Amino acid sequence: MKTSIEKSMLIADLQHQILQWQGFKQVERKETGLGLGTLERAFPGNVFPMGTLHEFISDNKEEEAASSGFLAGLLSFLMKKDGVALWISSSDQPFAPAMTYFGLEPERIIFVQMQKQVDILWALEEGLKCTAVKVVVAELQEINFVQSRRLQLVVEKSRVTGLLLRLQPRMLGATTCAARWHIRTQMSHVEGDMPGVGFPTWKVELLKVKNGQSSCWQLAWTPRGLQVEQLKAERTASSSKRKVG
Amino acid sequence: MGKRYAVLWLPFLLTDWYTRRHPDCADEPFVFTVPVRGRMSVSAVNPRAAQSGIVPEMLLADARAAVPHLKVLPDKPARKAKLLQAIGLWCIRYTPIVAVDATGCLILDISGCAHLWGGEAAYLQEIDRQLRQRGYDLRSAIASTIGAAWAIARYGPSGAIVPEGGQEKAVSLLPVACLRLESSLIEKLLKLGLRTVGNVTGMPDRVLKRRFGNEFVQRLAQTIGKEEEFMSPLKPVLPYTERLPCLEPIKTAKGIEIAVEKLLETLCQRLAGEQKGLRKAKLTYYRIDGKTGAVEIGTSRASAHVQHLLVLFRQRIGNITPGWGIEVFVLEALKVEEAIPTQELLWSGEGSLENAALAELLDRFKGRDVHCRIRRFLPDEHYWPERSIKLATSLTEKRTTTWRTDRPRPTRLLNPPHPIEVTAPIPDYPPMLFRYKGEVHLIKKADGPERIERAWWIEQGEHRDYYYVEDDQGRRYWLFRLGHYQGDRSANWYLHGFFA
Numbered sequence: 001m002k003t004s005i006e007k008s009m010l011i012a013d014l015q016h017q018i019l020q021w022q023g024f025k026q027v028e029r030k031e032t033g034l035g036l037g038t039l040e041r042a043f044p045g046n047v048f049p050m051g052t053l054h055e056f057i058s059d060n061k062e063e064e065a066a067s068s069g070f071l072a073g074l075l076s077f078l079m080k081k082d083g084v085a086l087w088i089s090s091s092d093q094p095f096a097p098a099m100t101y102f103g104l105e106p107e108r109i110i111f112v113q114m115q116k117q118v119d120i121l122w123a124l125e126e127g128l129k130c131t132a133v134k135v136v137v138a139e140l141q142e143i144n145f146v147q148s149r150r151l152q153l154v155v156e157k158s159r160v161t162g163l164l165l166r167l168q169p170r171m172l173g174a175t176t177c178a179a180r181w182h183i184r185t186q187m188s189h190v191e192g193d194m195p196g197v198g199f200p201t202w203k204v205e206l207l208k209v210k211n212g213q214s215s216c217w218q219l220a221w222t223p224r225g226l227q228v229e230q231l232k233a234e235r236t237a238s239s240s241k242r243k244v245g
Numbered sequence: 246m247g248k249r250y251a252v253l254w255l256p257f258l259l260t261d262w263y264t265r266r267h268p269d270c271a272d273e274p275f276v277f278t279v280p281v282r283g284r285m286s287v288s289a290v291n292p293r294a295a296q297s298g299i300v301p302e303m304l305l306a307d308a309r310a311a312v313p314h315l316k317v318l319p320d321k322p323a324r325k326a327k328l329l330q331a332i333g334l335w336c337i338r339y340t341p342i343v344a345v346d347a348t349g350c351l352i353l354d355i356s357g358c359a360h361l362w363g364g365e366a367a368y369l370q371e372i373d374r375q376l377r378q379r380g381y382d383l384r385s386a387i388a389s390t391i392g393a394a395w396a397i398a399r400y401g402p403s404g405a406i407v408p409e410g411g412q413e414k415a416v417s418l419l420p421v422a423c424l425r426l427e428s429s430l431i432e433k434l435l436k437l438g439l440r441t442v443g444n445v446t447g448m449p450d451r452v453l454k455r456r457f458g459n460e461f462v463q464r465l466a467q468t469i470g471k472e473e474e475f476m477s478p479l480k481p482v483l484p485y486t487e488r489l490p491c492l493e494p495i496k497t498a499k500g501i502e503i504a505v506e507k508l509l510e511t512l513c514q515r516l517a518g519e520q521k522g523l524r525k526a527k528l529t530y531y532r533i534d535g536k537t538g539a540v541e542i543g544t545s546r547a548s549a550h551v552q553h554l555l556v557l558f559r560q561r562i563g564n565i566t567p568g569w570g571i572e573v574f575v576l577e578a579l580k581v582e583e584a585i586p587t588q589e590l591l592w593s594g595e596g597s598l599e600n601a602a603l604a605e606l607l608d609r610f611k612g613r614d615v616h617c618r619i620r621r622f623l624p625d626e627h628y629w630p631e632r633s634i635k636l637a638t639s640l641t642e643k644r645t646t647t648w649r650t651d652r653p654r655p656t657r658l659l660n661p662p663h664p665i666e667v668t669a670p671i672p673d674y675p676p677m678l679f680r681y682k683g684e685v686h687l688i689k690k691a692d693g694p695e696r697i698e699r700a701w702w703i704e705q706g707e708h709r710d711y712y713y714v715e716d717d718q719g720r721r722y723w724l725f726r727l728g729h730y731q732g733d734r735s736a737n738w739y740l741h742g743f744f745a
Contacts, residue, residue: 060742062720068656069745084598090342095658095742096622096634100648102745106622107637107644108598113618114612123610125618132602185745187719188690197653197690197715200745221745 083134260291275316306309324499417443462684485578494570522547655742
């Protein structure tokens with residue numbers, strides 16, 4: 001008689017085999033989750049893919065600020081106790097003191113400001129090559145498939161995570177990124193209609209996931225961490241479910 | 246091996262310089278003049294004028310009397326010194342230590358340099374040939390003391406080389422003026438019948454000191470080599486300098502790279518041996534057409550890593566213009582610091598800010614884009630938002646205070662704050678709506694005000710009342726009003742940031 005644990009292990013094993021047949025070789029079974037909870041269930045093997053590229057779309061200044069907050073929260077999970085992150089941007093940069101709210105020590109981030117988009121791409125690639133860095137965040141407008149594939153080859157070797165914050169992109173073409181996110185601000189929720197502004201609340205949309213399921217959540221960042229406000233996890237239209245990349 | 250010096254005297258420096266620029270003047274006598282005590286005095290003569298008996302420090306009227314068709318040019322006070330210095334700097338290709346003395350001679354410390362040109366005779370001939378090719382007349386000499394070389398350059402046969410220890414014999418027949426003395430002292434010596442150096446060398450120091458003073462004895466001792474003489478070089482010699490003369494002129498990027506690597510290898514070996522590292526280095530190149538240029542690199546922490554420094558220089562090679570070719574490379578370490586000893590065997594410090602690979606990565610960023618800003622922020626004890634962070638001076642600097650988390654702060658700060666139009670009900674209530682870039686935002690939720698005063702010991706001005714607001718679409722902003730409400734003017738409202 002099989003216990004439920006054995007059953008779930010069997011299911012996980014089968015899922016892993018299916019992923020391998022689909023040609024997805026990145027996920028290693030040993031890898032454990034980051035503790036992101038429901039967010040991780042959208043990814044293959046229920047593991048947030050590290051050592052790859054993630055793309056964050058933001059259409060205006062407000063979304064840019066929301067994405068910065070979400071990224072800061074994500075960085076605090078990715079960097080844990082030690083590690084250094086690079087934040088490469090062109091004009092204005094995130095305001096460092098705000099990052100402490102998302103559980104991140106701002107002094108462990110090195111902010112790099114470069115003028116040209118070409119230089120930012122170059123710096124991103126150099127940063128991803130360097131194993132002394134754990135995460136590289138780059139603010140870019142455009143990136144095409146060839147450029148992203150070049151970066152993908154780099155991260156496969158170095159296992160550094162790259163997060164691309166795309167500010168007001170004109171074209172959303174195919175890239176080799178493992179996931180494409182879109183973060184929008186949402187009305188915050190305050191207990192019992194008390195006055196004041198509540199915790200930062202976002203509508204986090206996972207537009208594309210490699211070998212995973214695109215999803216949508218309403219999340220709030222509370223002092224206890226990331227909390228799902230109303231678990232929608234609605235499967236978006238089946239057309240966007242096909243394999244990406 | 247003892248010291249060796251070469252002294253170069255350019256007797257017609259100013260006029261040769263003028264003839265170079267105006268070749269048609271070569272055959273006519275001309276002089277430069279300066280006003281001295283209300284009279285025009287000759288300051289420099291060209292060879293043709295010198296043949297007619299005109300000498301420097303002669304009065305212009307006398308010179309005109311001797312040569313009626315004399316061409317007269319005005320002289321500038323610092324021109325000669327400037328020219329001499331320029332030629333001195335040009336001479337650095339032959340030796341790193343070059344000095345200019347008060348009498349208008351160039352002194353080259355050639356110890357250990359001459360063999361690179363195949364001996365002292367060939368060395369002096371090369372300098373002679375190069376300067377003559379550029380149109381400068383030259384008298385030169387090499388000796389073991391500055392005094393002896395100077396004496397022979399001025400009063401002896403040109404191009405003479407005095408062997409080590411032979412300076413006393415070499416100068417014994419020269420006139421006493423070759424000892425670099427004041428004119429009054431020379432007159433006194435001549436009056437006493439002491440015409441050559443040989444006449445005085447035999448006398449005891451005690452006697453000479455009593456009659457001619459301390460300076461005379463010192464000059465004599467310096468010339469003969471009994472006392473050491475010091476010179477102040479035009480360019481102070483840096484303790485960490487490497488030079489690389491090339492057999493063939495180098496024009497290609499690959500060639501320059503190999504040269505830089507060779508220089509770096511020797512320099513870094515020395516630095517590593519002394520547990521030091523580079524912070525700033527300069528590569529100077531001397532082209533065969535006489536032009537020079539330089540490129541500089543900087544590192545964010547002391548480094549003696551050849552490969553890394555080579556990468557930084559490789560980014561700069563594009564800025565080097567070799568022209569017809571480069572003959573000498575000089576690598577200087579402008580700034581050297583104590584290197585932090587690395588513990589590569591125990592653990593590489595991966596993932597920490599002390600990692601050398603991280604510092605090298607940032608150096609490459611700086612090398613690619615000079616205007617690139619690499620910053621790390623630390624908390625500062627100020628309430629004023631713009632001052633609540635300060636820049637870390639180094640990668641390893643630790644914070645001295647904690648980050649404040651009790652007040653909400655926007656993830657994106659607008660710098661400078663953007664003026665907006667606001668409708669607020671009554672003073673000190675949060676606004677109802679605001680207009681930013683043509684869009685009206687209806688405010689649904691608000692926190693505040695949080696009053697932040699200016700630090701009066703830093704600047705004067707009005708305080709700010711901050712509100713953390715959320716509009717009907719869930720977008721969160723940080724607004725502030727500058728100063729108090731006043732009856733006669735509308736309040737100044739600003740948007741200062743976007744919240745996550």
